[in-house]
Amino acid sequence: xxxxxxxxxxxxxxxxxxxxxxxxxxxxxxxxxxxxxxxxxxxxxxxxxxxxxxxxxxxxxxxxxxxxxxxxxxxxxxxxxxxxxxxxxxxxxxxxxxxxxxxxxxxxxxxxxxxxxxxxxxxxxxxxxxxxxxxxxxxxxxxxxxxxxxxxxxxxxxxxxxxxxxxxxxxxxxxxxxxxxxxxxxxxxxxxxxxxxxxxxxxxxxxxxxxxxxxxxxxxxxxxxxxxxxxxxxxxxxxxxxxxxxxxxxxxxxxxxxxxxxxxxxxxxxxxxxxxxxxxxxxxxxxxxxxxxxxxxxxxxxxxxxxxxxxxxxxxxxxxxxxxxxxxxxxxxxxxx
Ligand code: TXA
Ligand code: MG
Numbered sequence: 265x266x267x268x269x270x271x272x273x274x275x276x277x278x279x280x281x282x283x284x285x286x287x288x289x290x291x292x293x294x295x296x297x298x299x300x301x302x303x304x305x306x307x308x309x310x311x312x313x314x315x316x317x318x319x320x321x322x323x324x325x326x327x328x329x330x331x332x333x334x335x336x337x338x339x340x341x342x343x344x345x346x347x348x349x350x351x352x353x354x355x356x357x358x359x360x361x362x363x364x365x366x367x368x369x370x371x372x373x374x375x376x377x378x379x380x381x382x383x384x385x386x387x388x389x390x391x392x393x394x395x396x397x398x399x400x401x402x403x404x405x406x407x408x409x410x411x412x413x414x415x416x417x418x419x420x421x422x423x424x425x426x427x428x429x430x431x432x433x434x435x436x437x438x439x440x441x442x443x444x445x446x447x448x449x450x451x452x453x454x455x456x457x458x459x460x461x462x463x464x465x466x467x468x469x470x471x472x473x474x475x476x477x478x479x480x481x482x483x484x485x486x487x488x489x490x491x492x493x494x495x496x497x498x499x500x501x502x503x504x505x506x507x508x509x510x511x512x513x514x515x516x517x518x519x520x521x522x523x524x525x526x527x528x529x530x531x532x533x534x535x536x537x538x539x540x541x542x543x544x545x546x547x548x549x550x551x552x553x554x555x556x557x558x559x560x561x562x563x564x565x566x567x568x569x570x571x572x573x574x575x576x577x578x579x580x581x582x583x584x585x586x587x588x589x590x591x592x593x594x595x596x597x598x599x600x601x
Contacts, residue, residue, distance in 0.1 A: 266294070266434045270422065273299070273439040278397045286435050287401040290315075294434040295322060297411045297425050298398050300390035302363050302444045302465050303418035303562070304425050305334065305408030306433065307398070310344075313375040316407055320377070322432040325414040326495055330379045331407040332365050332386035332450075336399035344385055344405055346371050351475040352453035358474050361391035363448040363465025367489075378407055384489075388448055394439045410447060411436075417498050417562035417597070420445050424566060445559035446589050451478065452489055461490040463589040465558075497596040498562070500569040502530065502576045504598040509580050510537040519543060522575045530573030532564050538579050546571050554586045561590065565597065 271282040286296045293315040296307045306323060308315040310333045320327060333344055338356060341348060346369040348356070355364060370385035379385050387405075390396065399406055410418035413428045422438035429436075449464035451471065458478045460468060471478055481489065505522075507515045515531075515538055522529045530546040533539055534557055539549045548564050550557040568576050578594055581587045 266431065268426070268430050268433055268436060270426070270436050270438055273394045273437050275393055275439055278394050282437065283397050283401045286398055286437060289434045290402045290406065293318070295319060296398070297429065297433050297436040298395050298408070299437060299439040299442060300392045300395045300408070301442060302390070302447050303420055303442055304411040304422065305395070306411040306429070307334070307406040307408050309402070310378055310405035310407045311373060311375065313377050316375060316377045319407060319409065322429055323409060323412070323414045325409065328380050329495060330382055330386065331409050332388055333374070333378065333405040334395065334399060334408045335387060335389050335405050336396045340405055341387065343373050344371060344387055345369065349453050349456070351456070351458060354474055355451070355453070355471065359466055360389035361396065362389070363391070363444055364388060365448045365450045367450060367452040367454060367461065369454055384452070384454055386450060392439070394437055398437065415495065415497060415499055417500060417565045418447060420559070420563050424563070427566070441563070443559065445562060446586070446593060449589070450490070459485060459489070461486065463592050465586070465589065467585045468588065469585060498593045499597045499599070499601070500565040500576060502569055502573045504576050504578060504594070506594055506598050507577050507579050509582065510535040512537050512541060515541060515577065515579070518577055527574035528572060530568035530571065530576040532561070532568070532576065533579040534581065535579060546573055554581060554590065557581060558586050558590050561593065
């Protein structure tokens with residue numbers, strides 16, 4: 265079992281020694297957790313199948329769930345992508361670095377294990393100085409699933425990473441809490457119109473401004489194109505129950521029911537109406553804007569878990585923009601185990 269080394273990274277001036285050490289670990293097939301603007305990623309050399317296998321093992325990730333590859337420069341696409349359709353190129357130009365993962369046809373250089381045997385690969389350029397500096401220092405693509413145990417909420421701090429993966433990874437680069445707090449948007453550009461396989465930090469509306477209409481994936485398409493999405497996701501240990509936005513009556517009723525069952529209840533709310541109720545054993549308010557809710561959602565789910573909540577009541581948010589990604593995560597977190 266590796267001893268996990270925590271290296272502190274400043275955002276202004278990433279520590280070169282630490283980066284060199286981390287890149288060296290990657291070259292030797294080891295695992296390096298790195299910060300991105302969305303969540304922390306569990307990094308390994310994308311072209312080294314043994315190293316990638318370690319990523320699946322450390323996370324306990326089902327082998328049918330493909331990994332995305334992080335790059336720091338569009339020239340790196342040459343090794344990884346067989347073809348990037350014109351719409352994909354326009355999006356990359358506009359939004360990279362940023363919270364957009366493009367699914368494209370892959371080259372033979374990308375090991376099967378990365379893509380779970382699919383003929384496509386997901387690629388993104390993260391908007392984070394430490395992530396970009398690490399990729400540059402390593403001089404190659406780095407796989408990066410979220411650095412949590414499979415099924416758990418994604419890590420938005422190095423502490424979350426340590427809670428899940430201490431002793432299972434070689435290095436954790438700690439650059440403080442992540443900015444967006446929710447993962448990237450995954451867009452399949454091998455089809456036209458492109459299909460959103462996972463909503464995320466980049467809004468559908470922003471994508472459509474650049475390339476025109478895109479679609480959401482149907483359930484059948486999701487199974488075929490992104491088989492991993494059917495697995496349980498984003499769930500704290502506590503049971504998550506969703507409450508209608510601003511619905512005080514429903515909120516009080518659920519609260520009472522769970523209390524009567526002797527359960528300790530955590531609450532995450534945002535609206536003016538529910539913020540006033542101030543009830544439950546752990547009561548967290550994540551007021552608007554939605555960016556704030558997104559940034560602190562996974563962190564708060566983990567906190568309430570640690571506090572010992574049996575049930576977490578979460579107030580739903582309005583769909584649209586980042587709200588669509590937040591609701592996607594909430595629905596999945598609330599799915600029965
Ligand atoms: O923001 C993010 O995307 C973070 C940071 C670390 O970059 N990474 C992340 O990775 O969330 P992961 O593995 O937790 O989620 C990647 C998603 C999964 O839903 C996976 O099924 C999908 O992307 N995916 C990856 N490659 C794919 C492919 N070739 N075809 C379809 N879906 C793919
Ligand atoms: Mg994940």
